[in-house]
Each structure stands twice: as C-alpha cells, then as structure tokens.
Amino acid sequence: MSLDIFWFLPTSGDTRYLGHSASGRPATNAYMRQIAVAAENLGYDGILIPTGSSCLDPWVTAASLVPVTHRLKLLVALRTSLGNPTASARQAATLDQASGGRLLLNVVPGGDATELAADGVFLAHDQRYDAADEFLTVWRQLLSGERVDFHGEHLRVEGAQNFFAPVQTPYPPLYFGGSSAAAHELAARHVDAYLTWGEPPAAVAEKIADVRARAARHGRTVQFGVRLHVIVRETSEQAWAAAEELISHLDEATIAAAQANYASMDSEGQRRMAALHGGRRDRLEVSPNLWAGVGLVRGGAGTALVGDPATVAARLQEYVALGVDRFVLSGYPHLEEAYRFAELVFPLLPGKSKVTVDGAFTGGAFDVRAGQARPAASQ
DSSP states (O other), X not given: OOOEEEEEOOTTOBOSSTTOGGGOBOOOHHHHHHHHHHHHHHTOSEEEEOOSTTSOOHHHHHHHHGGGOSSOEEEEEEEXXXXXXXXXXXXXXXXXXXXXXXEEEEEEOOOOHHHHHHTTOOOOHHHHHHHHHHHHHHHHHHHTTOOEEEEOSSOEEEEEOOOSOOSSSSSSOEEEOOOSHHHHHHHHHHOSEEEEEOOOHHHHHHHHHHHHHHXXXXXXXXXXXXXXXXXXXXXXXXXXXXXXXHTTTOOHHHHHHHHHHHHTSOOHHHHHHHHHHTTOGGGOEEETTEEOGGGGTOSSOOOEEEEOHHHHHHHHHHXXXXXXXXXXXXXXXXXXXXXXXXXXXXXXXXXXXXXXXXSSOOSSSSOEETTEEOOOOOO
16 A cells, blocks of 8 residues: 655744754745755655644645645645635635645644634634534535535525636545544544544554544545654664754753643643643653654644654554554654655655665765766866
C-alpha cells in the first residue's frame, strides 16, 4: 500500500530552537514557496497550509503556490466559523480550477476561544461543531451542483447556487481533526479523511474505531491519517541529541506560561496533548520513540517521532497497521527537515522513491568513479 506523505508549511514562522527568538525565520511568502517547491521536488504528496491569527492567510498562500508547483496537493484550512458556505464554495471551486484539481480542505470549526473572540466568534465548543455541521451540509450540496434552501440554527440560505464547478467531483476532499465526541460525529457525517495528532498507537486505535463506527451508522466510510513532527538522524543517538537541542533554550517559566495558556482552552485535542507530558521534561517519551517535547511550548500537534530511519519507519508502520494511510509531517527548520526526512526515510516507505542517487558525480568539483576523474568545474 502506498502512503500519502504530506509536509507542513510554517506560515507563522520557522525556527531552529523552540522558544528562542534569535533563531526565528519570518513567514515570508518567498520562504513558503521555497518549502513548497522543495516538497514537490522531493516527492511529498501534499502540503498542509494552517490557519490562525498568527499565520499568513491560507487561501492567499495556497494561490501563491499554484504557479510554482505542478503536482503537490494543497491542503488548505477551511474555517467554518469565519465567512459563509456560499462564498467558501466559490473560493474552493476557483482554487481547485486554478490548481488543476490539487485542492484539499482541512476543516477547522474552532480553536482557541480567545483568538475566536478576536475574530468575532463567541460560540461555545459544541455550538461551533453544530455550526460546522450546518456549514458543511450547505457547502457540500452547493459544490455537488444543487440549488440549496437551508434554514438552520446558525445558517440560513435561500436559492443558493454555485456556478463554477470544481475539477474534483463532487467536491475537493475534506480533511478534519478533532478529539471530542462532537468532533468525531462531525467527521462521521461529513469528512473524507480524519486526522489525529500523534498520540500513542493504542489511543489512536480507540479514536479510529470510534470515528469508523460513527461513520458506519451514517452509511459512510472515512480514511485516516496522523499529524506528527519528525526528528530523524542517521543514528538513534544523533536523533535524540537533536530532540534535546530543539528545546535546549527553553526555561521553566516559558514552559509554565505556555501550559497555562493551553489549559485555558476548551479543545479536547489540546487537553490530550498536554496530558501526555504534564509540562515536565522528565516524561517526554510518551510511547517508544514518541516524544512530546514539541508540545511543551507549541499548541496543536505536539509530538515527534525520534530515531534512526529504520526505527521511525517502523513506528509509522505501527500506525499504518491501525488503518492509517496518510501522514502530515513537519520538523524544525521545515526546509532542512523536509530534505532530511525524504532522504533518510522515503526509501523505507511503500510507494516512495529514493531521493538520493548512487553512482553519480556528486559532492565536489573533483570526484572519482570507476577509476575516472570528473573534470573540475570551470571557474
């Protein structure tokens, strides 16, 4: 079975060391395009473009990547709590046409309540999922070519139509991640692929089983993926040293402040991420090779697979055995780590091609292969 491997676009900025501003890289569009082109050339299947008040706008960013990529899928955040389904349907159809059918949508109903309030959204947790259910009901019907009349608790449209069909039928596939019962029910009713953050395999298995059972009750099937960071080096010792280096500039006050902020959120997924480590440096390996150090100061996906290439590939296969067929990966800095993961791990994954080359002149102006000297490069 071939796996879909996506990379992450750091539209809020990038870094070499978590919590160390002197190592930060600004989220310029030029840097985003550089990462996207690298991901395509390396053989990644797609790229996740996130959302949030600290991120570049995902739709404008995605549009800017269309001319510089040709095969890469663009997984773009769809905020159901902002905007309305009719305008979003037109956006999706337009971007799917412009990209030649490469658009995927990552449904985001909620997030940080403080951030939502700043955007004018004051719905409680389950209300956001109720509103998302109405949004997706209308959105899917519109992109399926239907004329829609809908009167709900949160949305009302009369005679709504979408006049520009997407390339993908009936609509670009919907991805989604959420850990609460309300989130699982939304996934069961509407989405094509459910993404979980990188929890230990047993916990992931429980979530998959619940979403799968709920989807079956609606006469649907859902595919599954995992969102993870990766820290891969040629040896296990080097990988663990790189993990410790990533958090080497963090102090306890910074960690405590971040954890207090996450504890104030109403996100079940964020609660589960924080519970894995409790803000403590001495309990970061929460499952074999699954390291929660990223989650000390980063919201959302907070775990990384750490190890040598064979070990990381084996851990990915443990998720595959549960029914996972796609991964959305990231690493710091995102440009360099995209190369490192592809070079070291792609040869060990089904459906992925080797990135590096054998038997070719590489690495210098004078090289020897089969007794022949490579001519020196002209100056």
